[in-house]
Amino acid sequence: MTTDQYVIEAQGLRRTYAGGFEAVTGVSFSVVRGEIFALLGTNGAGKTSTVELLEGLAAPDGGTVRVLGHDPYRERAAVRPRTGVMLQEGGFPSDLTAAETARMWAGCTSGARPTGEALELVGLERRADVRVKQLSGGERRRLDLALALLGRPEVLFLDEPTTGLDAEGRRDTWELVRTLREGGTTVLLTTHYLEEADSLADRLAIMHRGRIVTAGSPAEVTADRPSRIRFLLPEGVAAGRLPLSLRAAADGRRIEIRTHRLQQALEELLRWARESDVRLEGLDARTASLEEAFLDIARGAAQDAAQGIARSAAQDTAQTETAGV
Structure with missing residues (x-):
């Protein structure tokens, strides 16, 4: 250029x-x-x-x-x-x-x-x-x-x-x-x-x-942020039955899988569902969005601010204690 x-x-x-x-x-x-x-x-x-x-x-x-x-x-x-x-x-x-x-x-x-x-x-x-x-x-x-x-x-x-x-x-x-x-x-x-x-x-x-x-x-x-897969398990199907390799996070029936290998993870999930005769409700798979990248940065900003306040408070406390000695 x-x-x-x-x-x-x-x-x-x-x-x-x-x-x-x-x-x-x-x-x-x-x-x-x-x-x-x-x-x-x-x-x-x-x-x-x-x-x-x-x-x-x-x-x-x-x-x-x-x-x-x-x-x-x-x-x-x-x-x-x-x-x-x-x-x-x-x-x-x-x-x-x-x-x-x-x-x-x-x-x-x-x-x-x-x-x-x-x-x-x-x-x-x-x-x-x-x-x-x-x-x-x-x-x-x-x-x-x-x-x-x-x-x-x-x-x-x-x-x-x-x-x-x-x-x-x-x-x-x-x-x-x-x-x-x-x-x-x-x-x-x-x-x-x-x-x-x-x-x-x-x-x-x-x-x-x-x-x-x-x-x-x-x-x-x-690109460096994970894709996600979301779905609902049927009543009576425990999240523990999912393959451990998928590293699924469960909130009741709601399941979320985050992965850098979207196609492979989705293939494994669908194969498990077919072999287990389980219907995955509301199945949604997508790559990371710009919104997720932005929110990661915003969360980092909030954590930085919180850490800064904590450091400032600790310094104030230390100065107060020193002054009182």
């Missing part, structure tokens, strides 16, 4: 807020042209702080960032006309209609596409004459996206793009994002919908406490 194929490059990014809190701690990743890259993270992980650096809304306190070969903060004039940004909240004048809002935004956008075309892309053409304050939350998100697309961006930043959308609206947005990628647009998105990241992203990174803790394709991120 040559350097000029990277549309977004972040190397050792750091961002520190007042009081010395470091929200972004040495983050590095790159995004190639025509790729959808998802940045995920637990609450407070630093993903919004990172995206703001990529968008040029702030300068990093350390490290470097390049978008389309330029520093997005110091060379904003070279980057901004070629990028589209969809923030979590647009903050548009509530008394303007959707069409008026789009026309106003187009007046500030170089080479803007027709506003009617932008509204049609996001399914708002029939709501063009409705005031912003009368649009639903999901429709406002669609308007946010329409304005981000006005300039036919080469790079599109999407911050929680489908929040507030119903299931149909979410799927329509996914299809639009895929169409944009096929047209050569590079997309970086943040989302709390793990299904969304799993469905859209070519690659992703998961952040925790200002750092990237894992990155790769969705398949690569979940």
Whole structure:
């Protein structure tokens, strides 16, 4: 991969807020042209702080960032006309209609596409004459996206793009994002919908406490986590009859098997069921999901926090006892 194929490059990014809190701690990743890259993270992980650096809304306190070969903060004039940004909240004048809002935004956008075309892309053409304050939350998100697309961006930043959308609206947005990628647009998105990241992203990174803790394709991120098999045993069939090699965990009739050899384990289970004349109710077998990988990281974060509190309490106790001697 040559350097000029990277549309977004972040190397050792750091961002520190007042009081010395470091929200972004040495983050590095790159995004190639025509790729959808998802940045995920637990609450407070630093993903919004990172995206703001990529968008040029702030300068990093350390490290470097390049978008389309330029520093997005110091060379904003070279980057901004070629990028589209969809923030979590647009903050548009509530008394303007959707069409008026789009026309106003187009007046500030170089080479803007027709506003009617932008509204049609996001399914708002029939709501063009409705005031912003009368649009639903999901429709406002669609308007946010329409304005981000006005300039036919080469790079599109999407911050929680489908929040507030119903299931149909979410799927329509996914299809639009895929169409944009096929047209050569590079997309970086943040989302709390793990299904969304799993469905859209070519690659992703998961952040925790200002750092990237894992990155790769969705398949690569979940590859080292076990698959699972779940089912119900019939009444009167004890879990102890299952082959020991399956290492099944039982909760009454509910059985769960976790394995890195899904096909072999499933074959062994089905062979046992056939030979034992046992019907497995609700049989469900699947590989590890992105949600499971994310929850593992979140649980690790909670354990780290609990250990930190315990260490702090122990130190306070030791200091108190020392002071009392």
